[in-house]
Amino acid sequence: MTVVQFSLLASALFSIGIYGVLVRRNAIMVLLAVELMLSAVAVNLVAFGAFWQDRLASGQIFALFVIAVGAAEVGIGLAIVLLVFRNRSTANVDELDLMKW
Amino acid sequence: MIHALNALVAAEEAHVAEHSDGGWLAAGAWTLVVVPLVAAAIIIFVGKRLPRKGWELAWAAMGYVGVYGVALFIANASSGIVYEQSFEIARMGSFAIEWGWVVDGLSITLYTLVGVVGFAVFTYAKGYMEGEIRYTFFFGAFTFFAGAMLVLVSAPNMLQLIVGWELVGVASYLLIGHYWEDKENSNAAMKAFLVNKVADVGLIIGVIVIAATVGSLRFTDVLEAAAVGDSALADVAVAGGILLFIGAMGKSAQFPFHVWLPDAMAGPTPVSSLMHAATMVTAGVYLVGRMFPFYEGMAEDVRPLIIAVGVITLFAMGLIAMVQDDIKKVLAYSTLSQLGYMTAAMGAGAYTAGMFHLFTHAFFKGLLFLVAGSVIHGVHSNNMSDMGGLRKLMPKTYWTWIVGTLALMGIFPLSGFFSKDEILAQFSHGGETLALIVAVGGAFITAFYMTRATLLTFWGEYKGSAHPDESPNIMTRPLIGLAVLSAVAGFANVPGVYDGFTEWITTRGQAILEYHPDGIDFGIAAIGLAVGLAGIYAGWVLFSKDRATQRERDSFEVPVLYRLLRNKYYIDDLYAVGLVNPIKGPIARFVNWTNQAILDGIVNAAGIMVKGLGTFVYGFDQRGLDFGINAAGFSAGEAGETLRHSQTGKVQQYAAALFVGMALLVAGFMIFN
Amino acid sequence: MTFGDWAGEPGNWVFAVLAVVMIAGALRVVTSRNVVHAVLFLVATLAGSAGIFLLLGAEFVAWTVVLVSIGAVVVLFLFGIMITRAPLGYDTALDHERRWPAALIALAIFGLMAGSVLAYFEDIEVNEGIVRSSDLGTSIFERFVIPFEVVSFLLLAALIGGIVLARRDPEPEEVEAA
């Protein structure tokens, strides 16, 4: 196993996440894509951690924190989506254009 | 010329050494300047509360100047005097700016002239100005006028000269424009000021050129440098000389700067009188006289120019005087012509003759103007076509006029004869044949137009509507006084007989290197007298018959020449059309336009550009890819709202921009690093 | 390193399978026209990543992913979908019309990342880690105690804030001007 293959996998996941963020209209779908990106980061971190044989396991710990942060973000995101939905009856991000010039 | 005159230097130096230092009288001569100026200030501020509305103060001040001048004259008549005192009013390193007064033959002559003629004029003015508007202010300004002239005359340095020079100008502006309710009068005042100002530029630059080269503003230093042949000064001598002379041309109204003087008749007549006699127009001649050793030595190359200007002026202006209807204008052009004599004389190296003519001219021209004023006072018109027959109605006025006229014509034994003759003799001696011929012709013209004016004014039938009467004593007495002086002043300098004036006027800090005739050149004198008489005869022939209208009376009329003369050779029009109007009109407007439209336009356009850029960037910022794609013309569907909603969301645009920015940065760095 | 070397290592085959599953899942997550399906594909991808972690010897992380991401986050997503009444069936309007620019951007970034990573790491081997859970604990509580505490505040804040925002207020509040 080479470190680069994990990193390439992470890059692919991350890029797919980017695509998802850019094309999805539904806010929840956007969140899904973000989740993909974060998991890509986690893959990277763990792979690098293994690569460096880090005694402090910084990579894994970082990955754990990223996962935790991801969870928190999803919680926050869904709350906001709900809020928007309650007021606007839609969860589509492209319909947010109250503040345009 | 310098070499020719070097021989005279020794003798002249001995002469210079004789003079006295003047004592307390010279040391106190500063009061000559200060008294009129202070009096003027007092009159302007509180004159109205004085019993005679300020006139008394003005009169007293002029009296003081006159008495003081005469006293200086008498006290030093025998020995001559050179006294100079300066006080520093500013200093820049080694370069001092000073204020002071000079008392020598030249300046005392002018003090006396200003004082005596001024005193007469001020006395007269009391009667003349009675009941006129701004009476008090008039005397304030008038006193200031005289004071300013005295500042000029008393100047031991060129800067003070400039100060007096311009103050005279502004005083004349105030006086000429005295009746400023009429636009014509204020125009005349402006014209006087501006024409002078143009010439002053020459003076100022000339002074700068000379003073900066010599390192001092004092006349004595400059003349000293000129005398020892300072090489730096020699380099700029001609330029400096011409520039100074341009200044002199302005004040002394030499062609082509003469245009202001006839218009200056817009002022009250006493003003004209003083202006033409002792103050203002004499300043130019005075300056050339003051700088005479310079013109005679280092800057001698300027002399032909001076002669030429003088000669042109004396002849051309005399011609115009022949066709004037306004009596004051006749006198005005006559003054121009006489100033031409003086200038030409200076140019020809005849310092004494020129100054002597200035001296005599002051009396009879002052007189003539006062007489004209007296006439105008009675007739309420300036035009000779409204006069005639006043000989009987105003006898004192008439007889004094005759004295003045004959003096002006140069009829023996009146003063004009001697001074004019001396100039002619100097031309003759100096080999200035052309100048001599023109000057003689000028004498004929002078006699002619004065005869014309005399006949039209005092002879024949009265044609006006007012009821003229002899003027009050307060006006006629000064006339008589001046008439006496005009009659006898010529005897102050009769070559070979009595050369007191020569002695006097050449008593200076610097030697005056000129030729002094040993006696009267009778040949020249005879020609002069004959020409004068011929002029009188010609005038008599043409104008003795009382004609009804002006046109008929000008029966010598030669159509083209007449129109040319009536229009003053179109010089005024030329200035107006060629210079003043374009500058005031299109050029000024163009400059203003460049300011408003171009410079401001650039500024405003920059503002608009920034704002426009703001709009554009904001549009791109807010609509991101859509905006970019639409702007680039790739838009597939209908532009507008629908596109915005369906194609991409705002948040995603933000995100896209974020990633695009990221990607570009990264790629850029990878490529360029 | 030749393909043979690579193929000779069993872990690589495991990796290959997991990678294919993950990428396929991820692609379906972002392209699926059915929201519920998209969430399920996310589960697949996350599970794949757990597999990768196991492969790398990061057991604790792997099970955390299963518990937290798959167990909690995905459920949250499903709740969210249901509450916002997202269309449960196929929905063609799920995406924007402009996919190609997005794909281009994603591809470009992938290219940059892949290229630079390849250029640097080339074919350096990576081995199964030696980290045990107890090591993790020690490390967290000795070295990374501050982020740990901070994350707890983060979760608390997310919880409290989420509740406030998501709860339905008794009556519509007055809209106050800025």
Added chain:
Amino acid sequence: MGWFDSGWGLSLTVFLPLVGAAVVMLIPRAQEQLVKQAALAFALASFAASVLVGFRFDYGVSGFQLDTNLSWISAINSNFHVGVDGISLPMLILSTLITVLAIIYSWNHWPEPHNPKAFLVLILLLATGMAGTFVALDLVLFFIFFELVLLPMYFMIGIWGDRTRIKLAVFNREVETRLYAAIKFFLFTLFGSAFMLLGFIALNARGGSFDIVELSEMGRAGVFAGSFGFWVFAALFIGFAVKVPMWPFHTWLPDAHTAAPTVGSVLLAAILLKLGSYGFIRISLPILPEEAQNWAPAIAILAVIAIIYGSLACLAQTDMKRLIAFSSVGHMGFVMLGIATLTEVGINAAVIGMVAHGVITGMLFFLAGSMQHRYHTREMARLGGNLKLMPILGGMLGFTAMASLGLPGLAGFWGEFMALFGSFNPLDGLSLGVFRTAMVIGAIGTILTAGYMLWMLQKVNLGEPNAEWSGKEFHDVDRYEWFAWAPLLVGIVAIGVFPKIVFGATDGTVEALVRTAFGG
């Protein structure tokens, strides 16, 4: 008086108005009389302090006096270093004097919308900025004071300024004059001072100090020579040239002067413009002497263009204030010409020109303001015959106009004459051709100056009054106006007759400046 000489004197002069502003702010708006009295008291105190500075000043010494140097911003090595020398002293006294006069004049001349409290606070702030600029010997301090004057003036123009609408070139819309003028004034000056600041910082980067005295010594030693110096001079040039203003950076001036309320115009013309030319003398010349010599011909050319351009533009004006404003462009051209000669005579001329222009143009704006106050118009076409309706006011106008056109014997003459004098013999090494041509053109400019001034007088003062004023009562110069104007009128005569009032202070300093900076 030791305490006074060791910095307190200058500090009092500079900061008393600031204290005054604070005090005035605390007085309730309703107590108008008290507000005015307090403002006047502080302005007078500041003026008194500056006069005392003048008495304590040793005119035989060329260095900085009554100075102090306290740590201010040690992080950037910038100090509260103030002091006066012969160049700054006249400007300092002039600025405090004009402030006092402005407040006196304001006593009963309130532009709309009234509010004396705010107005006086602004004047006092302005006073601090002006006085401070003239005593600052630290670049940062200088910059602060230099900028400090912007805000009050901005508000003064913007709030109390002219409300007529003008159409803007290029912009396709109309806007109130005051708004356009205020922002234009500010943006121009800010633009200039931003570059000036860059220049200051560059000097500090190279010289390691913000102290003008130290930097001057380094400048003489050639520390800032070469292209570095060129660019720094360019940056400073933009800053100062905008403020002077030199052609073609002058376009803010006519608008600002015209739109400002009377007192604002007076302060602008009398003091604010001088900050720029003072900056040249105080900073650009001594610190960058070599570059000053390289730039001098360009400055001279621009100065001469300004003289002619300003005068010609004057001839096309119909608005009296705007005419006076444009005349400032020309007059400051003479000041800059004097500076460009880099000679003792020229720089002396510049300083006296600054003082004289301050006194004269200040007075002209006072008069124009008072006329507007009475006639409610500035259109010269409508104003004719003023001398008849108000002889004293008209007389003063005539007098001041004469002073403005450079009549010898009055203050305006010296600046013009000596500047021309200086440019005949500029510093050795400067192009004689350029400077002598400049001298001739400048001298011709004086004719145009006389032309438009007389023309203005003719239109405004002379002739019969316009029919529209018949039957209207015009009160001639009132008490407050007398108080406010008399010092200026006296000053015009005094400086004109006895220029040593100014030269006596400046000469030694200028001589030292020229000698040390240019060896001339």
Added chain:
Amino acid sequence: MIDYHALAPELILGGTLVVVLVLDVLPVPKWYTAVAGLTGLVAAAVPLLSLALLESDDRFMFGDSYVVDDFALVLKGLFIVTGFIALLLSVSYVESDRYYQGEFYFLLLSSVLGAVVMASARDLITIFIGLELVSAPGFLLAGWRKGDARSNEAALKYFVIGVLSAAILAFGMSLVYGVTGEVTFSGIAAASVGLSDEPVMILAVLFVLGGFGFKVAAVPFHFWAPDTYEGAPTPVAAYLSVGSKAAGFVGLLTMCYLAFSGLRDIWGPAIWILAALSMTIGNLIALRQTNVIRLLGYSSIAHGGFILVPFAMAASFDAIELGDAFSATVTYLLIYAFMNMGAFAVAMAIARKVGSVEMDQWSGLFTYAPGLATLQAVFFFSLAGIPPFAGWFAKFVMFRAVLGDSGNTWGVVLAVIAAINAVVAFFYYAKIIKASWMDPVPESVATQDAKRIELAPTLGLAMGITAIAVVAVGILPQLLAFFGDAARAIALGG
């Protein structure tokens, strides 16, 4: 052994969070929570002082991953002051119970806590988590006006862009970790020497930069800012534009100077570009704004650009110049914090009076509320950098730092761009001032009513504190320059 003195501010803030939550559920008046929060902030500032005054040594903890030095203390002070003022603003804003006061304060304080942690964080994990704690409550607070669709929208936009940048940042950090094998900054610095030509390092550094760039709203990562500020409750906008932004700068500063000290060739030019873009685009767009809050949003983008300027030339700086750049940035941040908080405060106050943040509604403010108009002028001119208000000094040190000692051409170019931008910026600040000082009162504003509306004392206090700070620092910049100077040591010691 944990150094409790060094951690005291964090501990006190954490305690305060708990107290606020507890008070919120107890049956006591809601304003108790605010008082508790304010008290907690003040209390947290006390150990800062004691640390600064009593202890001269820097404290390194947790394997150098958490450091309390002068830099950290100064920045912590900044965050606490910002939090204090934001809280003051909030008190008057969230008066009604509907606003969930307790929770609001809790979130605000936790964000402050995150920022305080960031100031000391010296490893990737801590700084990432700290940044998330700063951001996450921000997402929530932005949507706090639940009934207002704009507020919802602001929250959603902020959130989406926020998590994206978090992902980018995390990915960048993962690459850094991958290349160096270290998470502490000192370790990364040691391991990354000579790697500045590696594409992967470029990618990593720029991703990290991008992540923080979002936080500081640098162009092109700025898009969320104006929308969010406009929609979010104003105190939140104020906090986001200052506290959260400053946190981003702290991250950027420490990462760049400490972790990437050997990679200046990468981040220096990148920041040059970001700075130039942010200044120019922020200012240009701000020109077109009519909504004051939105305008402040763009203006804060431009200020972000100005703050970045001193970094930009880091690649060519020597140690002393680096120190100058560092202290310039910190000084700018400190001054910016006061003036921008003040500007938001005064905007809130005026909005309370006239009921709008549209510029034309503010017209004629001077005639009926001269005090507010004066304060407004003070803050906005300070933002424009006009002496004697503090803003000038911020710009001054910025210019000074970028020009450096040598006057590098690119530095001069950037300085000129900054100078022109400073002029452009004045235009839009002046536009607001013009409206409220020079324009007539619009008919829609009832001045009598406006006069009668009382402002909350807390709002007054906030304006007072900031105004005094802005004027005092403007006249005696040394007051703040001292702190900036103190912070420079970090760049020198590295």
